[in-house]
Amino acid sequence: MTDHVIDRTTDRTSDRTTDRTSDRPPAVGGLPAVLAAIVADASDGALTAAELLAAADTPFVALGIGSLAQLRLVDAVETRYEVFLDLDGGGDFLRSLGALAEHLVTEHGVTPEDAA
Numbered sequence: 001m002t003d004h005v006i007d008r009t010t011d012r013t014s015d016r017t018t019d020r021t022s023d024r025p026p027a028v029g030g031l032p033a034v035l036a037a038i039v040a041d042a043s044d045g046a047l048t049a050a051e052l053l054a055a056a057d058t059p060f061v062a063l064g065i066g067s068l069a070q071l072r073l074v075d076a077v078e079t080r081y082e083v084f085l086d087l088d089g090g091g092d093f094l095r096s097l098g099a100l101a102e103h104l105v106t107e108h109g110v111t112p113e114d115a116a
Helices: 031-042 049-054 067-081 097-108
Strands: 005-011 016-022
Touching: 031 049, 031 067, 031 097, 067 097
Parallel strands: none
Antiparallel strands: 005 016
8 A cells, every 4th residue: 555645845936835645655754864874883884874775675685784784783773762573574674774664663653753
């Protein structure tokens, strides 16, 4: 299911507000940026947070982030957000940065305010 997101823009020359609907998923705030920094740290700096954000939907494995770094990532995320990430279910949320952010928002109720 794709959520519709309404973009509200204001034309500065006429002070007219326009709403546009798009089919992109709702933003998860600053969460991807925070997670990118955590992944960069967990991978001992193999990739920068900026590189990870640019490749948010690229599988971690394809980025060279191995199983040890993924376990460090799980530990860091569980500690920071006080959640339990169940690896027995296959750990599909560890597929990519985007998948992890989406999982935290939808399954654990992490909000953009929690990201800071």
